[in-house]
Amino acid sequence: MKNKLILVFIFFTFTALSQSEIYYYKDFEANLEVLDIEDKTFNLLEYNILEKQSDAIYWFKIPASNSKEDYIFRIKNYRANNSIAYQNRRPLEKIKNSRFTSYKIQRDYPVFIKVSSEYSAYYPVELKLEEEYHFDESVQILINSFYYGAAFLIIVFSIVYYFFFKDNSFIHHCFLLMSLVFAFLASDGIFNFFNFNNTIIDNLILFNYFFLGFFSFKFAHNFLLVDNYYPGLKKYSHIIIVNIFLFVVLFYFFRKSELFVILNILTFLLFLTYWIVSVLLINKSAHIKLFTIAFVIILFNGINFTVLKNFGISFFDNAPFNMKIGGLVQVVTLSFAVVYREKTLRKRNSYMKNEIINFNKEIDLLTSNIDKESKIKDIENLSIREREVFDLIVIGKSNKEIALEVNVSINTVKFHVKNIYGKLNIKSRKEVLTIDKNQ
Template identity: 45%
Template structure:
């Protein structure tokens, strides 16, 4: 009895979980149609993803029929797909409108087949859920995305304000760098598809954003770590990489060739990796360099995993947009405090240096003034010294005339001689002479 019960439970378990399995077939020669695909040798999708390097093959997904009466939703979470279609028997399944990615809804009274292809690598992350679960998950994702984008926009705005207040270009470059990262997430999240943005415009934004990301990331790190004074030759090499990035982006936009998109990806993230490794070399220099190295690492390597390594048909960290957003949030928070902390340290250092320079300058000026006046005050006559002392006390010609009981013209005559002997040009300059030096 126990053995039969165990077999029954095992059968129910396999039946229940078998319903959620998805299978795929690589149609390398594009020889199958919706009528013949049922005879193809399908393989089970592992970890909800199909990943291969660049291929022109068509991929088919199979969702086996089930006794479940609920509506199911199949989603391919990639913006690189083209020609995606769904079939169920003799019926063509229409894609759901106003979705971030390609989405098909159906019942499972028959086997369902989804056909798709790609302009670049064969990268197809998929989900299969009941309709209500899919809708709930989409609402959660959109809520998370809204929080991320809102938080990013707030930090970008604050960076602009701090730039205009402190006149530190690190704030400006970081704000544009963060805006570029945010736009990249908007694109790969499929958000532009919700607004009906065409594929051509999306490609243009992708290329432009790659170039902006490389440029402003390098400008930010250069400004943040003062690399031009530490490694002056680095600029020459990174500028060369920058020119290659622009050229590969333009060629890709003109030719729509995946090869140049691959080159663009490799160049951009190679440049970012170079700057990260440079900051590692300066790790012990100060605290905000350490923060930059640690904060930048998670986002950088998850992005390399998603945008570079997948082009060669493999992944290391199994990165996804959610993981990269977590890295993005960590980077935003940590780097934001690092930039603020850096500004505080620099202002304190600048204030100390300014104070020291002013003190040193005053000391030099005082010694020069003493030497100058010690040499020249001895040349003044007794009456001229009396008038000079009254001048530096701020008294006018009329008051000097009354106090010394001489005419105003006589005062003016003596003042003229005093100016010539002391090599000064005005009463204002005379007032700047130390009173203690002038008195006899």
């Protein structure tokens, strides 16, 4: 047991020191090559590189050492694909089927890595022993499997609930989760793992901004019943969504970082708007409280990861594990909110249904009384002979029997019956029998 603890201590000590073996140099002019960089003075990397977008290029240096172990150098940003590593002035191959840009290196000679990005300069780099790297990847795959499995089940349940309850909130919730899961898949480097083309990945991520904004609006607006409280908000939301689509298209064609920053800000503003609305309506019901909690998780992850990082700022660490925990809490909380809302609405609808049934019964009773009073008044309008014929019809006499009873011809009886039908607004003997002759 003692030996195991020593090994664990050595393992974590080495892990802590491994980051200190990385150095960096900022090439402001973006014109240096590997032949030029070897003589430059590098600075020790103490924190992850995080700066706003610029044309500068970063170089990372891993000095030589006496270690004979294999190492993995990795840039844990799915957008940092424009990189190349050199050792002995020769380029190194990237590791295939890796979630992020990674290189397998040995420490017998210095290694230089050149990195650039058309987005913000966010380079969370790490240097680990190959065994440690594979262990960490196994743990991350396990976490990812749990998160995406749970998200997939909730998406399936949302579809089933939609077809069962016919409530649009469920289908909007489904598409919102799909957009969020897609964003997580991209940030996790899953598409890189399957060797998707970088241009295709960038375009899919870009157009996902529109779907994320659109379905977050549809879900939040429907879920919170915003039209009942703030009917003018829909027009404002439509303006933001149209602008999101506009900047998606503009960035697709022009690839200007300023357009991408505006796109992120617009998407954040849409989420912020509906979160503020949920706060204003928070005392209306319990499901709105759950919505407020779930949306604030999306909000703070969004502002930190997609907005502030574009300006070279970060308030807290968006580590994959932290984002998965936050994402899972958000997905589960939002799902409970949707189900709870449906339960509340069904209970309210059941109450309204009973009220409508009782109201209809009262209307029917009132109508029946009115009809009865009307019939009574109509009977009073009958002549003496018509009333005599009417009374005989009520007790079930035929026209022939009535003719013999009152000593008139059958045609005369038919004439009186026709007049009775007209005055009472009826069409058959059955209707005559429904009238209480004693009234």
